[in-house]
Amino acid sequence: MTGATGNVGRHVVGGLLAAGAPVRALTRRPEAARLPAAAEVVGGDLTRPETVEPALKDVSALFLFPSPGTAGPVLRAAREHGVRRVVLLSSSAVEYGAEHADNEIVAFHREVEREVEASGLDWTFVRPGAFAVNTLQWAPQISAGDVVRGPFAGAEMALVHERDIADVAARALLTDGHVGAKYVLTGPESLTQAEQARRIGLALGRPVRYEESTPEAAREEMIRNHVPAAFVDMLLTFQAGLVGVPAEVTRTVEEVTGSPARTFDQWAAEHAADFR
Ligand SMILES: NC(=O)c1ccc[n+]([C@@H]2O[C@H](COP(=O)([O-])OP(=O)(O)OC[C@H]3O[C@@H](n4cnc5c(N)ncnc54)[C@H](OP(=O)(O)O)[C@@H]3O)[C@@H](O)[C@H]2O)c1
Known part of the structure; x- marks a missing residue:
C-alpha cells in the first residue's frame, strides 16, 4: 500500500x-x-x-x-x-x-x-471524480458561522465517498476479473456547491448557505491562503465549466462492490463533527 x-x-x-x-x-x-x-x-x-x-x-x-x-x-x-x-x-x-x-x-x-x-x-x-472530503475545505467557515463563501454556487459535482473508492480498489487488489479495467467512480447524485453546503447544514441540524463570491474575489482569497496561482486559475476555469451542467453519475461502485454508492448525506453525517 x-x-x-x-x-x-x-x-x-x-x-x-x-x-x-x-x-x-x-x-x-x-x-x-x-x-x-x-x-x-x-x-x-x-x-x-x-x-x-x-x-x-x-x-x-x-x-x-x-x-x-x-x-x-x-x-x-x-x-x-x-x-x-x-x-x-x-x-x-x-x-x-x-x-x-x-x-x-x-x-x-x-x-x-x-x-x-x-x-x-x-x-x-x-x-x-471529485471526493466528498474536498468539502472539508469549508469546515473553518461552517464552524465559525452559517455561510460558505465561494465561487460558482451552481457548479455541479457527483461527489464520491472515499470509502467507495477504497472498496473498489480493495476488490481489484484481492479478486480476479479487474485486469485492464478503468473504473470511473462517482457518487450517486449530481449536487451544486450550494446544495452541498445545505446538505452539510442538514447533517449539523442548522441552516448553512452558500454565498457566491466573484471568481476574482475567490482567486485573491486562495492566493492569500498560499494556494499556488497556477492551481487557482486551473480550478476556477474548471469549476466555471461545471455551472449548470449535471455531473456524470456512474454505477461502477455498485457494479464492482455489489453495494450502491454512498450518498453525500451519508458522508456529511459521518463527518458532522469535523464541521462543528
Ligand atoms: N480530491 C479529489 O477530488 C480527487 C479526485 C480525483 C483524483 N484525486 C487524486 O487522488 C490523489 C489524492 O488521494 P488522497 O486524497 O487519498 O491522498 P491524500 O489524503 O492527499 O494523502 C496523500 C497520500 O499519499 C502519500 N504520499 C504522497 N506523496 C508521497 C511520497 N512522495 N512518497 C510516499 N507517499 C506519498 C501520503 O503518505 P505519507 O504522507 O504518509 O507519506 C498520503 O498517504 C491525488 O493524486 C489526486 O489527484 C483526487
Whole structure:
C-alpha cells in the first residue's frame, strides 16, 4: 500500500485487513502514520524509488498512489520483486477533452497511467471524480458561522465517498476479473456547491448557505491562503465549466462492490463533527 495514510488509502488498508489480507503500508513518516496495528508500516518516499524497493519484497499486489516522474522506476522495481498486480489511484480527469490538455492534473494522471500500462503488470485504474472530503475545505467557515463563501454556487459535482473508492480498489487488489479495467467512480447524485453546503447544514441540524463570491474575489482569497496561482486559475476555469451542467453519475461502485454508492448525506453525517 502506498498512499496508505491518505483519504482513500486509510480505507483501503481497513478493507484489506478486514478481508484477512496482510498489508504493508509505505509512508514518508512511519511515526505519524496512525494505521491499524495489524498493518506493517515501513518508511519510504515515492519520489526516491530506491527507498521504496525494500518494501516490495514478497508483495503480490500493489496499490499505487500517483507520483509523477517516478512511477516508472517504482513499477520496474515492483516487477523485479515479483509483484503481479497493480491498482492505480488515478482520476476521472484523464477522460477530459482537448480543452483541458494543458491542465496539470490531467497531464500528471495521464503520465502515471501510461507508466502503469507499460509496466508489464496486471493493472486496474481507479478513476474517481471529485471526493466528498474536498468539502472539508469549508469546515473553518461552517464552524465559525452559517455561510460558505465561494465561487460558482451552481457548479455541479457527483461527489464520491472515499470509502467507495477504497472498496473498489480493495476488490481489484484481492479478486480476479479487474485486469485492464478503468473504473470511473462517482457518487450517486449530481449536487451544486450550494446544495452541498445545505446538505452539510442538514447533517449539523442548522441552516448553512452558500454565498457566491466573484471568481476574482475567490482567486485573491486562495492566493492569500498560499494556494499556488497556477492551481487557482486551473480550478476556477474548471469549476466555471461545471455551472449548470449535471455531473456524470456512474454505477461502477455498485457494479464492482455489489453495494450502491454512498450518498453525500451519508458522508456529511459521518463527518458532522469535523464541521462543528
Ligand atoms: N480530491 C479529489 O477530488 C480527487 C479526485 C480525483 C483524483 N484525486 C487524486 O487522488 C490523489 C489524492 O488521494 P488522497 O486524497 O487519498 O491522498 P491524500 O489524503 O492527499 O494523502 C496523500 C497520500 O499519499 C502519500 N504520499 C504522497 N506523496 C508521497 C511520497 N512522495 N512518497 C510516499 N507517499 C506519498 C501520503 O503518505 P505519507 O504522507 O504518509 O507519506 C498520503 O498517504 C491525488 O493524486 C489526486 O489527484 C483526487
